[in-house]
Amino acid sequence: MIFNPGVRVVEKKQLLPDLFHLKFEGESLASRAVPANFVQIKVSKGLDPIFRRPMSIHYADGKTFEMVFRTVGRGTHILSQAEIDQEFDCIGPLGNSFKLPEDGERAVMVAGGVGFPPLYFFSRFLVEKHNFPKENILFLLGMKTVSEKPMADDLLKLDIPLEFSTDDGSFGFHGFVTDLFEAHYAKKLRHEKIRIYSCGPNAMMRRLGQIALSFKVPCQLSLEGAMPCGVGTCLGCAVKMRGRNDYYRVCQEGPVFDAEEVEL
């Protein structure tokens, strides 16, 4: 873990009215990042807002790293106004990473909306660093509606098996991405060795975790949640240990957990 006071915006894209893509220069950070790592970014210079915001690393090469985020509140709104060459104070890379798929396993990525960045990074990581065959990945992305499709721009370029669901059926599978997964499972995946990787809204990951447990399929969840410190000392990011009266720290023991370790 490192403390990096200055990263510089080198690219900015607006994918949707509320979805932004930023690329930063910051070698010491970018060179160490692995999938599911996140940064704690200070979005403004002053005390408003007072906390840093946790953001997954969407991709990192040796020199630059990227994030994709939705504007949901004040912090992400301020971040969306970042300008080229603007410097940000960023701590990271923080957190653990996904377990690699074992031999012969298909890697099934189940992303809920803007939960895709860690899974995008992981997919590229598997392909680029581990020569993992593209066709052994299945990427499922759930969206609300068809107009959110630009969210998948980077994913489409990866040229891996990719399917979509929309809540309103306006594009791809009609239903939740967990339903899409179940459909695939019923049809084909249940005959294979698979490993699920997921990131998305809590409710979606809770559901997916239940499904995975009931099917006895290994499943890793990359959790989100408020993170005052991000470095393990405030105990604010607690997630319940399954079956024990105790908590993990998402920022320190996570953000990735096996579905059977946690109660969402």
Add this chain to the structure above:
Amino acid sequence: MIFNPGVRVVEKKQLLPDLFHLKFEGESLASRAVPANFVQIKVSKGLDPIFRRPMSIHYADGKTFEMVFRTVGRGTHILSQAEIDQEFDCIGPLGNSFKLPEDGERAVMVAGGVGFPPLYFFSRFLVEKHNFPKENILFLLGMKTVSEKPMADDLLKLDIPLEFSTDDGSFGFHGFVTDLFEAHYAKKLRHEKIRIYSCGPNAMMRRLGQIALSFKVPCQLSLEGAMPCGVGTCLGCAVKMRGRNDYYRVCQEGPVFDAEEVEL
């Protein structure tokens, strides 16, 4: 008094490392401003800093108004990073104005450093709106040292009698601007009918007020000081009434007071 939610930066100049000049578009505000009026400007969108900052109007025509300010703390620092087309939330014009000189009176402006904006505006106002003869103005500007000369750029263009003092003698009269005034008074002004107008640091205005009172010369001081509200309701900007156990509100009864009204 008016409430004006949006004024737009149309010009920006940096006169010195710590001195900035901004021009704003904002007709409803600019069209009503008279010399010594000020605005309460919100320098940032959030709560840091929480208060607006009071700034004198350096000049206003019907459509635009200007301010010149020194960066002394967080608020003015943020304001100095204003960019062209940036919008600010500004309340104003606020406060009273100077009394006009009476017939035959020479108007002596005594400015301490960045206290000059109200006096600059007033000088132009006298000349442009009241056909006051330029040669009947005497403008004394006190600075710390010669390198601050760019502060006077606008003043020099006015083509009115203008003299400088510097604390270190590196340019113009060697001494405080109050000393410069006294020298002029001893030499010439004491034979004339004069009226003093002043704005600058408190200590300087206190001294000038004493001098004016002792010479029995009418003297108006435009006061500065912290202003939480600027509209007369917080009672935070209190200045002592001379000889009475009571206070004026600088923002409401001022910022201009006769030297004999107040105790600085």
Add this chain to the structure above:
Amino acid sequence: MSIANLSIEICGIRFRNPILTASGTFGYGEEFNQIIDLSKLGGIVTKSITKHPRPGHPPPRTHETAAGMLNAIGLANVGVDKFIEEKIPFLKTLDTRIIVNVAGFSIEEYTYTVERLNDTDGIDMLEINISCPNVGADGLEFSSSVRRASELTTALKKISRYPLIIKLSPNVTSIAEIARAAEEGGADCLSLINTLVGMGVNHWTFKPILTNITGGLSGPAIKPVALAKVWQVYNAVKIPLIGIGGIMNHFDVAEFMIVGASLVQFGTANFINPDCTVKAAEGLTDYLKQTGISDISELIGKLGGNHEIQGKNFPACQGT
């Protein structure tokens, strides 16, 4: 859907909406009358009025802090006589509720002022500021002694022509106890919180920033404290409450109502955005539409949503 009802009735008085201005942050209404439309407000609370005029403390009287401010104005006011003569006539012309805030340094002083106001029309309620530094026999102020809070309330209730709001201080171990004392003394309503005692220091000169050394902390910084106090008091008394402390917008209004306030007051916010109260009134209409509530009084004390949360034992654990 028809427009939601924003009006609230307490103590037999109906307010157009729950939005009032806090004492000491709105003068006697005159200045703001030129900035906003006062008839859009539920009501105005005046600066504290005392028996005698008071010049207030020597400046500096205020200090900007992180998301807040300190003030030590020193109860500067024109005194009750001049108030009745010069300010009431103007206040009477306004189409909004008028609450006169009364301060004093002894029961006699409070009594005097309330009696003078009894002779005056154009007032809807009185708010009694009990946070003045009057140190009684038990070494405590009115606001921090159960006995003295109750004595003062009882004395004033006996004589007041207008419904009485007792304004509580947060600087006590148990605000619920003081609240109950005021209720038992006959208070018709409680307002809270007044400011938190705080101070500022100039690290270059080593001098206190306020001439009075200490002052009162207000603004968004104190909102969490104020919400907790309102909820504590809501669980302790039956009379209606007015929530105060760091309220900036309509969401804050809703939050204070949810923890138990019937009305709210905007203080420091007026200095930051003079039109905050009017904007909040507009915002409340939208908010009710979004939440599907037709009458704003449905918010009062609804903490927990359908599962109302009853007061746990206080003083509360910070739980660190």
Add this chain to the structure above:
Amino acid sequence: MSIANLSIEICGIRFRNPILTASGTFGYGEEFNQIIDLSKLGGIVTKSITKHPRPGHPPPRTHETAAGMLNAIGLANVGVDKFIEEKIPFLKTLDTRIIVNVAGFSIEEYTYTVERLNDTDGIDMLEINISCPNVGADGLEFSSSVRRASELTTALKKISRYPLIIKLSPNVTSIAEIARAAEEGGADCLSLINTLVGMGVNHWTFKPILTNITGGLSGPAIKPVALAKVWQVYNAVKIPLIGIGGIMNHFDVAEFMIVGASLVQFGTANFINPDCTVKAAEGLTDYLKQTGISDISELIGKLGGNHEIQGKNFPACQGT
């Protein structure tokens, strides 16, 4: 000019500089050891340790507020046995002072933990967190009852091998009274303030934001309150003080020392800028140079500069 002396001695223990980390904001030092050079700090205060391990409250446990935060962690900690076994060995390797914070829900629990720590080396002082919700016979917690604060201090002083710091809560009518009770009970030092009770409400769901409903407010928002409390206590007791509350940088350190603190603790600031403590230590050197002070202890209690300001009568007037 030679480099100014930043070291401070209290209770016979010399600290490299006055900068400590606050309990609950720095874990047991392990995480920060990878981020900053801990030997640059005056000392570390551990998370509160209790007799038994505690999982803490269900999340959400924290909430961001204006220039501050609420927390209701619920004293989550590994328990004293595991602390001694797993954490002390690491702490011993550090070149800085170690203060162990102890919490409990009865005098017996505190006593147990202190006795266990007596058997352990590598500790410099104990800080006793008396703000836990233990409601005694008089209906008050240790932190808000003079009698119970004194009982607890007396009991622990009798047995503790290490100098005792009593950590005071600000949620009381008179913190000076509690401070005196702790001093009379034998406390070697007082630290203050713990957090202010506060709460947050979700205006869409009507639910409290913290599962525990109320929590403790910390951060820059509370700095003015903390400064006032330290000054009040400085005027009431003779033992040294540790200032806590909203400290972000070296100027804040100086301000707390000027009102009477010998040492300070950084809490919430560690979450915002993990290197705040190290930067503040550097900043203090510059600050002393700029103010021409050669020994930092010259700052302690110097409010008023050359004209020391003695305690005015408290509780202080907010002076509105």
